[in-house]
Amino acid sequence: MRIRILGAAGEVTGSCYLLETAQAKVLIDFGMFQGARSDDGRNRDLGIIVPEELDAVIVTHAHQDHTGRLPLLRGLRAQLHATPATVELSRIMLEDSARIQESEADRENRWREREGKPQVEPLYRREDVDAISTRWNPLKLGVEREVAPGVRLRFQEAGHILGSASVVLDVTEQGGMPKRIVFSGDIGQNGMPFIRDPDLCAPDADLVLCESTYGDRDHRPSSETFEELAEILRQAAWARHKVLVPAFAVGRAQLMIHAVMELAREGRSPQMPVYLDSPLAAKATKLYTSFCDLLDDELQTSCRVGDLARDLAIAKPVLSGAESRELNQLWEPMVVIAGSGMCNGGRIVHHLRHNLWRHGVQVVLPGFMAHGTLGRALVEVSRGQRSHVRVMGQDVLVRAKINTIGGLSAHAGQSGLLNWIGGGCGGGSKPMLVLTHGEIEPRHELALAVKARFGVDAHEPMYGDTIEL
C-alpha cells in the first residue's frame, strides 16, 4: 500500500492524502490551498485524483484548508466520513465558500467584460456543494467503521476545533498483515477553553503522519496570553479605538468572544461591545452550543443549561456588508471579530484598510498566518521587518499596534506535538513518521526535536511524494 502526499507538504494549506491499496482508494481531507495568487490554479487541478474511483473520503475537521476542495469531487460515489460536528460545520462552511467563489468570479468577470477578456468560472458553485451534501456519513469519536474494502476507520479527539479528529486506519491487504496508519489532522493545545484536550497518537502504528504548523516553538502559557489580551483591551478603551481580530469563523471566533467576555466579567478589562462581523461565524457559534458533549468539562454544564449560549450572544452578529461598513463610522472602543482568519479576503480587509494607519488601534492576530497573506505581512510588521502593507491595492503605513498572541492558537506548539507523537513512538514501538502541514523550517525543527527525543528519522515530504508501506 502507499500514501500519496497531495497537499500541505512544506506548507500549511491544501491538506490532502490518497491511500491506495490493491483493493481500495481512500482520500483523507481535500483542503484548499490559500495565500498565493498561483493557488487558484493549484486548487482547480485534481491531479491524479479521480472522484469516481474513490471508495471513501475521510475529513479530519471543518477548516477550509482541509475541506475547501471537496465540492470539486464531481461524480463522487463514495461517502464522506467525518464526526457529526464536522459534518454540520462543513456544510455551512462549504455553502459559504461557494457563495464567496461565485461572488469573486462575478466581480472579476465585470472588469474582464469591460476589458474584453474571456470570462472565468468560479472554482465551484452552490450546486457542487449540494451534490456532495447527501454523501456525508457521520461517525462518532471512538466508534469503528469499515469505510472501504480492508480499511477500518476510527476517529479520536484532536482538540483543535469543535468536531476535530485524528484518523486511525487499520488497513489489511489480501493475504497481508494489518497495518495501522494514523493521520494527526490538526492537533490542538492542552488546557484551552472550550475544547477537550487532544488524545495522544494511537499506539502500535506502522505509519504516523503528523502536522508541524508550530514545530519550531512553544506558545506562551494561556494565562500570560489572557493578561496580554486584557492589556490590549484596556489600551484600546483608553485610546477610544477599535480592537480588530481577524479570526477563523470556526474555533478562533468563539474562543475570542469567550475570552473577551470572561476578562470583562473578572473586571480585568473594560466592558466594550463585541461585533461578530461574520455571518458564518454567527452560524458556527450556534453549532458550538448544540454539541455540549464535545466541550471541555468546565463548559459542559453551562452549555446544557443554556448559559454558554447566552454568554456567546453578547457578540452582536453583523449580517450584511452594509452593516459591516457602518462600523467604520462608529468612533468608540469596540472589538470587531471578522473573517477571514488570515486576512486574505473577507470583511476584515476593509476594517484593516480603514484603521491600520491610525495610532491607538489594536490588531490581535490569534492564529497562524500563511506565507503570502495580508495576515503574514502584519506579523512581519510586528517583528519590525516592514512598515507598510498592501491592502486593496494600496500601500498603507501601519501605525496600529499589531499583537500576535500565539497562546490562543488552535495548534499545539512543539512540546504539545512531541507529546502527541510520544503516544505512538513511546515504549518499544517505532513507526515510520512523516511530518506535514508545516512550512519548511518549523517542520525541520520538529524533525530535529523528534530525532533527539525518540531517535526516529522523520520524513519531510514535498507535494506529490509517495510513502510506501
Ligand SMILES: [Zn+2]
Ligand atoms: Zn485546522
